[in-house]
Amino acid sequence: MKRCAVVVVFLAVAISVVGVAPGAHATTYKKVVRYGPFIIPAAGSIDQPGMLNNRLKFAVQRPCLDCHITSMTPNLVYSDGRPATMETGAMIHHFVLTSQFRKDATCANSWLGLAGARFFASGDERTPISFPEGYGYRVRWYDSWNLLVDLMNHSLESKTVYVQVTYTYRPSWESVKRVRPVWLDIDQCGDSEYSIPSGFSDTHWNWNVNVPGKAVAVMGHVHGGGVAVEVTNESQGGASICKSVATLDPMDSHRVLSMSTCRGDPVASVHQGEVVRLHSMYESEHAANDVMGIMLLYINPS
Numbered sequence: 652m653k654r655c656a657v658v659v660v661f662l663a664v665a666i667s668v669v670g671v672a673p674g675a676h677a678t679t680y681k682k683v684v685r686y687g688p689f690i691i692p693a694a695g696s697i698d699q700p701g702m703l704n705n706r707l708k709f710a711v712q713r714p715c716l717d718c719h720i721t722s723m724t725p726n727l728v729y730s731d732g733r734p735a736t737m738e739t740g741a742m743i744h745h746f747v748l749t750s751q752f753r754k755d756a757t758c759a760n761s762w763l764g765l766a767g768a769r770f771f772a773s774g775d776e777r778t779p780i781s782f783p784e785g786y787g788y789r790v791r792w793y794d795s796w797n798l799l800v801d802l803m804n805h806s807l808e809s810k811t812v813y814v815q816v817t818y819t820y821r822p823s824w825e826s827v828k829r830v831r832p833v834w835l836d837i838d839q840c841g842d843s844e845y846s847i848p849s850g851f852s853d854t855h856w857n858w859n860v861n862v863p864g865k866a867v868a869v870m871g872h873v874h875g876g877g878v879a880v881e882v883t884n885e886s887q888g889g890a891s892i893c894k895s896v897a898t899l900d901p902m903d904s905h906r907v908l909s910m911s912t913c914r915g916d917p918v919a920s921v922h923q924g925e926v927v928r929l930h931s932m933y934e935s936e937h938a939a940n941d942v943m944g945i946m947l948l949y950i951n952p953s
């Protein structure tokens with residue numbers, strides 16, 4: 652590993668300087684951005700959590716004006732930086748970041764598309780995503796980001812919290828292959844919620860591929876009682892593209908502790924017009940009408 656002679660640091664710290672090819676250097680910066688504060692009202696009782704419902708913020712801060720984002724790590728924190736988790740009552744129901752002037756790959760023509768392209772999201776499991784070496788999500792000076800936030804509070808006092816995203820990014824002048832986010836959802840272009848029966852269920856939604864290319868990173872989201880979300884290529888004999896498996900809290904199966912991700916160069920290739928199927932699998936003790944099955948694919952368009 653060779654160090655570049657000059658490392659420009661502005662608004663950020665260089666965390667790594669790694670050679671990618673003979674004579675070329677990749678410079679990676681890290682920036683922690685906090686959104687908020689958000690005040691979540693106190694819970695009314697044990698089964699009546701305090702809710703901060705779908706708060707939409709426009710033109711929120713980006714880590715950089717002109718760059719390639721190489722990873723995103725979500726969190727919810729208190730003003731002193733401590734993580735705000737269920738241990739103290741706070742919970743991320745979800746938050747979604749959208750890029751206003753980018754076209755959403757699967758919902759551009761619905762009301763959801765008005766907010767732009769959905770490019771990152773998190774539930775309480777707080778799954779980080781990082782792209783393989785050489786790939787990044789392009790940010791340009793004219794981009795504008797929106798943030799949709801939905802938070803919950805199980806404690807009897809109100810909580811002041813911040814949505815926090817730690818970004819790593821590379822400067823605009825480096826040659827980085829682009830990724831385009833593609834959001835697949837059982838309740839596509841709706842509020843993402845759907846219903847399951849008690850017991851095992853596998854619910855499908857088909858995507859007719861309109862962003863052909865190489866999927867290089869994939870993340871998934873289910874709710875408590877969830878087993879996994881998976882994407883399969885039905886045009887290639889149902890071959891699995893990625894399965895994101897849920898790890899549930901052994902003490903409380905309503906709580907998702909983590910979701911596995913897929914990352915590779917490539918994870919899989921998809922071609923124009925192929926049918927990619929989203930499977931959302933639950934093994935629930937009871938029926939529910941507010942579960943989710945989402946996968947976010949980052950595709951390097953061919």
Ligand SMILES: [Cu+2]
Pocket residue numbers: 744745774872873874943
């Ligand atoms: Cu959710």
